[in-house]
Amino acid sequence: MPQPLLKLDNVTKVFLTDEVETHALSGIHLQIEKGEYVAIAGPSGCGKSTLLSILGLLDTPTDGTYVLNERPVQGLTPAERARIRNREIGFIFQSFNLIGDLTVYENVELPLTYRGMPSSDRKQRVEEALEKVGMGHRAKHVPSQLSGGQQQRVAVARALAGQPAVLLADEPTGNLDSKNGDAVMELLQSLHRTGSTILMVTHDTRFARHADRTVHLFDGRVVEESVESKE
Amino acid sequence: MNDIRFALRQLAKAPGFAVIAVLTLALCIGANSAIFSVIHAILLKPYPWPGSDRLAYVYNTYPKMGLPNAGDSIPDYLDRRGITGVADSALYTRVSLNLTGDAEPEMITGMRATPSLFSTLQSAAALGRVFNEDDAKPDAPATVVLSHALWKNRFASDPSIVGRAVRLNDRPVTVVGVMAEDFYFPSPRTQAWVPFAFTPAQRGDNERGTEYSQMIVRLKPGASMEGVQLELDLVQARNAERLPGSRDFWKTSGFDGRIAGFLEQNVQNVRGMLWLIQAGVAAALLIGCANVAGLLLARAVGREKELAIRTALGASRLRVVRMLLTESLVLFLAGGLLGLFVAIWSIDALQGVGLSTLPRGFGVRLDPSVFGFTLACAAAAGMVFGAMPAWSASRDNPSASLKEAGGRGSAGRRTQRLRAALVVAEIALAVMLVATAGLLIKSFDRLQRVDPGFVPAGMITAQVALPPARYDSPERIVAFHDAVVARLGSTSGILSAGATDSLPFSGLDSSGSYSSPDIVLPPGAPEPHAMIRSADPGYLRALRLTLLQGRWFGDTDTAATQPVVVVDRVLVDRYWKGQDPIGKRIQRGNGGKLAVVVGVVAKVKFRTLEESSDKEAIYFPLSQLPQPMLMFVARAQGDPAALAASVREAVRAVDPNQPVFDVRTMAQRMDDAAQPRRAPVILLSVFGGLAAILAMLGVYGVLAYSVAQRTSEFGVRMALGASRSDIAALVLKAGLLLVSLGIAAGLAGYLALSRLVQTLLYATPSTDPAMLASASVALGLVALGACLLPALRATRVEPLAALRQD
């Protein structure tokens, strides 16, 4: 039986602030197969972002194990974690998080630069990624010259450019109006159709329906998993 | 009022910012006030005599003889007194006055001056009267005018002193007046004035060339220096007409009378240096203001949202600017107040590094008007530097700032660029200051290694001025000398002892014309003129002069034997190159006895180590040319300073009424001579260091601020796979760019000014590449050091926390 791409076992995350313990995640079991499109839904504060951060190696679990691509990630050095983030994971943030001083092209190029890829290869990858999201004609613009929807499409291109194993998107439509939001959702769906593994946090059940499967969180626990029926 | 309260509250909320800003400003404003007080006291302040800007020196010049600056003779004075542009004039010369009486005999510094001195200075006595013309008649009773300080210290401010007699040089002299406390002439060291009386013989043409006096003139209102100079030329032309015997000498030596402003002439040697230091300090002030402006900018950006909200709530742009301005003014004024203490302390410290050895360097104190001026400058700087961020912050339209969901607004980028430009300027100024200071140190060091022609270490020196009343014949002087030197020679701890009338670094030296049947002058060449020195047999060994050829004087050279001289190498090279100088003949002036050259010594530096005068020197045996002004020199076995008492004792044993003064080691004398060069070196080094620290603070401020602003960007980069070293490199690269731009600008600026610096250097090229490279590297390292902390902080950014900011 093939191993899942991501596998969380009994993962717990406790935040300790001012001697108050917050159990953000409690005993999470989660498996995601290659090529899946999974939505994580739940009310604000239920632990969605925390879960995504752990999956994206931006944070470590307090307890439990996490295996990514058949590799346990506990005890890796910060440099190794940075390397995995760079190669295996593509992030899409709610607030786009493009770097304002860099052009669209340079933003998309950034993860490839950290990989030490030669510039001719980078150029090809960046152009491909920008074409995929329909932003090829804006390569020389800076983010402040783009609309929110356009900025998020560039952010998606940046996540795609490194051809990561999984795309992690935390409320990618949260800062967009519904028209731009729909466009970004369509983009993710088309990526899914061409084989990308996507994990998307949303509190909007309307968007959750695009996914193959939705994991519902409540108060740091998985309360329900639902599989979308495909028409 | 409301604004001020709010400003204070805002500053209290950021104590670190307030402390750094106030300290920076206090240092800069304080240093500026201190240095400007020095400039003011030395270069700008008028003398205490009314209308002192109309006072000028008139002096003789022999430009073609290497003697640009000589004194005046009595007949010169009498000629020039009548010039139409001159309202009044005086002739004066230094005299040593041996004050005896009830207390310990004391050597006081006096001036022999024509009675017209006081009318020329337009100064009256505080007690009694100044001299009148009758006091200067050759047979008039002896009189003296006391300085306020002497009256206070020696005579306990006794008001009945006027009319009483005191003993000066063993004669009773009547005190006719006491000057006011603030009066001095020519310097506060002068303690008494006695009348300068001319005998009929002294007024005659034979006295031309006897130039041991100085002349000052007061110009008539409306008269110009150029006009007086023309008249001086005319007087000289008329004299040349009238005195055909002197005509040729005057022509070949280029002789004439010259006029130079009194203040200008006195400060000409320090003027350039002082202005350079002032420029350095002003640069430091600019750097400091730039730093504080940078801090204010950073704060203004941090408060962009607050300002936007205020504007949205209807505050006018003017109000917002006023609020921010109030804050910066409060800072600058607090810095100014603290700077007052820094200034007072700095002036004290400057006195310690030899300020009082500079001309007019006595009496430098913090001038209230100077401090007020500096404070006003600081306040103006506060307005400008405060207005810049205020304007910049209030310019943005509020909706843009309000919409900005974190991250950097356009105002942020703009002010960051402005700050970066300021930091580049700071580094540039620091490079310029440090390079200049480094070169001054190098030049000073080179100078200290210059061979003076004798061995300064281990020598004690002391002066006596034998009063003519008691030492009225050459035999008496020689007897006194022989007895003292004999005593010194038998004192334990003294290796060798000698005497001279003109010791190096003592201020005593004299020059005169000489001639020789063995010198063939090329046609049109000026008549020979040399430094003329008397010395005894022990002098050579006591100073460890280098005897190049022949012999030095011995005890067998006496007034009764064949006159002999020793000349220096300069004279031999000038007139007897390739010949044997021993046996050649020389006489002082154009008459007198011919002396035979018996030896040749190496050249000795006399006034400063950097002097490059190629004037020859002739040494006469003291026994054949005795002088009443004597310097005793003893070479010590151990610490020369410990011998001061023995030297005094030796003189007292020979003549108990003879004061000894100016007892100092040769090392002290040379140290004093080096002061005018050392003080600026120390000052510029301090300011160079200060500038470097300020530049470091500036670099740190910009980068730390930028790191804080870019936290979320770093988080994004890390999420995308940047390692911590990638992030550190990012910050260091930004720092490196600033630093290298700053260094490049600094070097360019320095090179533009290097000609000015060159004038202050001794045997050191102002564009010395090694020094410029070291200064650049040193500042580069310091500035990069300042980048390390922000870079380290950037690597500590937690990507998650950074991303969570929005």
Ligand SMILES: Nc1ncnc2c1ncn2[C@@H]1O[C@H](COP(=O)(O)OP(=O)(O)O)[C@@H](O)[C@H]1O
């Ligand atoms: N760094 C942290 N320190 C303390 N508590 C945290 C931290 N991050 C998240 N939390 C807490 O964990 C819980 C889950 O947060 P989060 O995962 O951001 O929720 P969601 O994304 O579902 O809105 C919340 O109660 C939040 O306050």
Ligand SMILES: [Mg+2]
């Ligand atoms: Mg969240």
